[in-house]
Amino acid sequence: EDVQIKAVVSTQSTGGRNQMVVGSQARILYSNQAGRARIALAFNKAIASGHISAPIVLSRDHHDVSGTDSPFRETSNITDGSMWCADMAVQNVIGGALRGATYVSIHNGGGVGWGEVMNGGFGMLLDGSDDAGEKARSMLNWDVSNGVNRRAWDGHPLAKEAIRKTQERVPGYDLTVCNETDPELLKTL
Numbered sequence: 001e002d003v004q005i006k007a008v009v010s011t012q013s014t015g016g017r018n019q020m021v022v023g024s025q026a027r028i029l030y031s032n033q034a035g036r037a038r039i040a041l042a043f044n045k046a047i048a049s050g051h052i053s054a055p056i057v058l059s060r061d062h063h064d065v066s067g068t069d070s071p072f073r074e075t076s077n078i079t080d081g082s083m084w085c086a087d088m089a090v091q092n093v094i095g096g097a098l099r100g101a102t103y104v105s106i107h108n109g110g111g112v113g114w115g116e117v118m119n120g121g122f123g124m125l126l127d128g129s130d131d132a133g134e135k136a137r138s139m140l141n142w143d144v145s146n147g148v149n150r151r152a153w154d155g156h157p158l159a160k161e162a163i164r165k166t167q168e169r170v171p172g173y174d175l176t177v178c179n180e181t182d183p184e185l186l187k188t189l
Contacts, residue, residue: 033141033145033166034169036144040126040137044126044129047128048128049128055125055127057102058126066146066147067089067092067120067147068089070112071084072117073117075088078151078154079154080155082150088120088146088147090106091120091146093120096139099138100135101139103122106119122143141170148166153178155178155180163177
């Protein structure tokens, strides 16, 4: 874990010089689900130990597996008809708030045009406390699982596998998984 903290701290400071970072590299949580939680916990631990001298806010605006409903981009691969609903971004915001996000936002636009997309975002204050670490672990696992599970319900095999692995990896994480109907049974109805 000390290596993680050093890696996190070293990305924030390079010998007293600040480096401008833009584009995809600037996205704070540009990582997979497990990586996001590890990054947040490493930041929180670095704050608690004094390696980082002030609290940090992690945030995500949209452009994520569960933060955006757009039938023209992020949810275009969902084939069950729900890609036309703006439910996932709303579920993401409510779930994030319940799991400890410092703030949440629901907004429209996000690169494909007004009325074409709904986005859910969040901000999470990490202050070095155990409470902040627990909220980060819970909220960041939810933040990704919400969207992956929606794709699993749509029948995507990789999403189903990812949800199965998440439930094994994250203690107490019990997501409702889809039960597939035998196509032959449906033909008899």
